[in-house]
Amino acid sequence: MRAIHHHSSAPMKIQAIPRSRHGFTLIEMLTVITIIVILAGLVLGGFGFVKEKQKRSKAEIQVKLLANACEEFKADNGFYPGINDNTTGDGKNMTKELYSDLYWDSNRDGSGPKSDSRQHIYISELDPENNKQGWTDGRGQNVRILDPWNNEYRYRKGNNANNPDFDLWSAGPDGKTNPDNPKDKQNRDDVKNL
Template identity: 35%
Template sequence: MLLHPPISVRQRSKQQGFTLIELLVVIAIILILAGITFGISRGVQNAQARAKAKAELAAISQGLEQFKSKMGDYPWTPNVATDGQINLNAQRLVQALRGDLDWKYDSSDKVDGMTNTTRSGVLRYIEVDRFQTATTTSTGDTEVIIDPWGNPYVYDYSREQAGWDNAGYLLYSEGPDGESTAVQITDGGILTPAIRNDDANIDNIYLGE
């Protein structure tokens, strides 16, 4: 009767060593696949967020057009949308879309800006409640419409901005990084390449793009 020869200690070590190597290889493969899956998932989520932002910008734009058809112009903002002004301009945007802005006149009965007031008989130009909103320390109890990354949409239509012929308003999301430098347009209503390609603006999502 033939018996298997006893396995030597050296042979057992080799078998255990191969098993450990195989285990490490499997772990490495799992980590690689997990990284790939995470990257793909993150890319899909980012694409979905950008698509949502574009759709919301288009919806806000429709409300602004209705405001203009009723009031004769887009809602004015007091200053260009710099970092300290973005929340206040976003507040004015919500007030306008809810029908809570009216023209302000000076002593000569000339339009001198806009004022926050509830106008009787005015319907809302857009249902703000359909958007995700938030309040900020600078806007008090007034809500602002926020993008998929939790930042206010940037709106600017400043009649006082030097060198601007009011070809249109600015409306955009600051994108995933939540940052932007002061975005301005040229006399022809076009964003300059230098501003568009600034590191803080490179992921901005502009209306109509």
């Protein structure tokens, strides 16, 4: 009660008291917030970069797995996977055929791996029931093989000088690729079988 009485009776004296230095001024607050925002941006940006790098190395491993299996298939059958002898162009919509020859029905007799013990499974990782690679899309005989950016892997083969064996690649993060023009910018982020 005494303090209230004192304050209310001396308003001029209260105004004369120097401004408190407890807490932050607006400028200080803005500076701190700006620094926090910049740091958060750096951390999130770095995180995105690491994630993208992980996707890339995953694609490299998967391309290698598929390409090795294609070579094994060729060694057994005398030709590379795929129904047609020659497939050129952008290599789109070919992973169902790859899946069929490399996993589902490599001897092409119409029966899948569970009912046909005589056929060879070239990549067990293509089992859609045990999708540890996270790359199969579909079930049974209708399965597509996806890259880490959820686009189908590209595949084409041919018996000519330009393409004596096969091309197998991922279109990369941009999902675009132009295999017949090596200088195309779309190809820069592609993941290729080397």
